[in-house]
Amino acid sequence: MSKVATRFAPSPTGPLHIGGVRTALFNWLYAKNQKGSFFLRIEDTDKERSEDKYKIQIIESLKWIGINYDGKEYIQSAKINEHKKIANQLLEKGFAYKCYCSDEEIIEQKNKAKQKKLPYIYNRKWRDPKNLEIPKNIKPVLRFKSSLEGQSVFKDMVQGDVKVSNLTIEDFIILRNNGTPTYNLSAVVDDHTMGVTHIIRGDDHKINTFKQIQIYLAMGWDLPKFAHIPLIHTTEGKKLSKRDKSSTLNDYSKIGIMPDALRNYLLRLGWSFEDKEIFTLDESIKHFNISGIGKSPSKLDMTRILSMNEHYIKNINENDLFDQLKTYCEIYKKKIDIKKEETVKKSLNFLKNKAKTLEDIYNNAKYLISDELKINDEDLKLIDDKAKKIINEFSKNINESSKFTKEKLEEILNQLIKKHQTNFKGVGQPMRIALIGSKFGPGIFDIILSLGKETVIKRLSKFN
């Protein structure tokens, strides 16, 4: 048996979205699982709409989530001559023909079909040009001669047998009137020359498979195996499109979703392995199989992405977490001062307990990262005269104390609570506001300890 080869073949006509990333992931995982190869092919034969920036975005996205392809990315437009060559061979062998229909003729056919409420299908006028006169002013397109009888069946690795009557497959165009090849031709030629053995792609390509198989057959090439995975739907239940909000990887990375978490989420969206939810990279390679792919489309669920991310935040090692946080802050927030790196890293053990995203950690850590506190008026009111008195006393006590430990702080605080006949909240809340500028945040002892004696005294001194 030949070595497995898969590919991901996006067109750079818009930003790559999360559905495409999942397709890439499945292809990659399958190749890795089978110890085969995985290729990236940029399908840029539509010159009008392809843009370099999207090509870059695709490559960057795959890199971010950890999908690496074998060799260099394969640029489809560079192979146009090969595609043309095959088109001409098909013509010579009688599997294709020139069609001289004018735009007007085609439009008319479409309108008629609409009126009769019939599906439009090219009327195959030039399939048999015997009695037709070739118009001089029209450049022909090349159409594939689809078979007219019987039905086509292919065994889909996800959906099982998929059948269609051949009459419904039209004589599709393989060469435009400007001589350039179209998708179905290019894709087949490339897949064949690249040695692709398994085509795993979105369900929206299922119909194309029938056209593509005919080209393989006409050329006498070995058929690859096909697996059409159900599409990812929006919360509204529609196909995810490039225009949807929160659909590119950047939409997730900017709110502090980590690549591993998203990878794990995407893996479990439409695929399962027993009751297992969490997969390390190695585990996902080890367990991935096509039989675990479900048949029905699945909806994107942000809460679940967040909870997956939360899981990773709490379970990966803190050095790794810190590195990711550092990069995140640099790109999307404010660079963490190198002098503060150690403090933030050491505080991660409690900062992360309150976070679903890296952004949450950043917000929790703001009081450590930044020296200026913004306190809103309402919170400021909570630091009343009595609170100020306690705060000052606390400040004095810790200054005089030789120890600066949780136990000692607790002792001091408890004495003050007793002395001023208040409760923990009465002391803790104003103090938290004074130290971090918010009612909400980490535990008060964590705050004090992470800030250090000097900074604590300095910040409290503003409330003399």
Place this chain on the structure above:
RNA sequence: GGUCCCAUCGUCUAACGGUUAGGACAGGUGGUUUUCAAUCACCUAAUCGGGGUUCGAUUCCCCGUGGGACCGCCA
């Protein structure tokens, strides 16, 4: 409209003819707690409808219903 595909808790899914229909996320209740959380324990919640086949259907078949995809000289 035509063709094709799909259908289990709100969501992601497990159960490849026999289970009290399982897990996870979300939701709820209670414990713990120093705010927000976190955490622990427990709970709620599903086989789209109708016919078959079978001793027995979530599972197989048919018909409805619902949802989706495709119907470009885009990919």
